[in-house]
Amino acid sequence: MKLQGEITINGEKYPAGSEIAWYKLYPFFLLHMAAFGTSGFVMAYAADGADIWFLYMHGGFACFVYLMFYLTIFGKDQVKWMLINSALGLFGIYAQIDLILSLFGKQAGDYPARVHFIPFLYYVLYTFLLYQAVLDATGARDNPARKRVVEAAYVIISATVYTAIYLSR
Numbered sequence: 001m002k003l004q005g006e007i008t009i010n011g012e013k014y015p016a017g018s019e020i021a022w023y024k025l026y027p028f029f030l031l032h033m034a035a036f037g038t039s040g041f042v043m044a045y046a047a048d049g050a051d052i053w054f055l056y057m058h059g060g061f062a063c064f065v066y067l068m069f070y071l072t073i074f075g076k077d078q079v080k081w082m083l084i085n086s087a088l089g090l091f092g093i094y095a096q097i098d099l100i101l102s103l104f105g106k107q108a109g110d111y112p113a114r115v116h117f118i119p120f121l122y123y124v125l126y127t128f129l130l131y132q133a134v135l136d137a138t139g140a141r142d143n144p145a146r147k148r149v150v151e152a153a154y155v156i157i158s159a160t161v162y163t164a165i166y167l168s169r
Contacts, residue, residue, distance in 0.1 A: 042101075055118055070082070
């Protein structure tokens with residue numbers, strides 16, 4: 001993958017335009033974001049209610065830092081499309097969060113909209129990273145034919161999962 005900005009990994013500086021192996025970035029970010037996303041989810045939907053200011057400080061700061069990394073790694077155009085596609089995918093996100101909460105006897109509608117902002121943003125950031133990882137792990141980023149297949153599979157799998165969740169309710 002080609003970096004869109006400068007980044008340092010384990011003390012080694014990679015300037016903008018450098019080619020970097022996908023496995024140098026994704027395992028760290030996927031694990032790191034899973035941990036922070038889980039903590040944000042738990043804070044937002046805790047049994048005693050979320051301290052909304054702490055949730056926004058903790059989660060908002062983390063999401064801001066991730067966005068800065070995304071701009072450096074993927075570039076402005078990719079991040080722009082992440083935000084556009086996330087706006088289009090709110091239904092799917094809401095359905096999945098509702099499903100996860102149902103495992104604990106709750107519903108997304110049990111919480112005010114302001115509580116959902118940080119978990120939704122974590123979800124958007126994580127699924128974007130997952131999509132980028134799939135593109136790089138399959139070698140599809142710079143192969144137009146393979147990219148079309150991978151993107152089609154990604155959309156079909158996502159739509160199937162969202163539909164199954166929606167119909168299971």
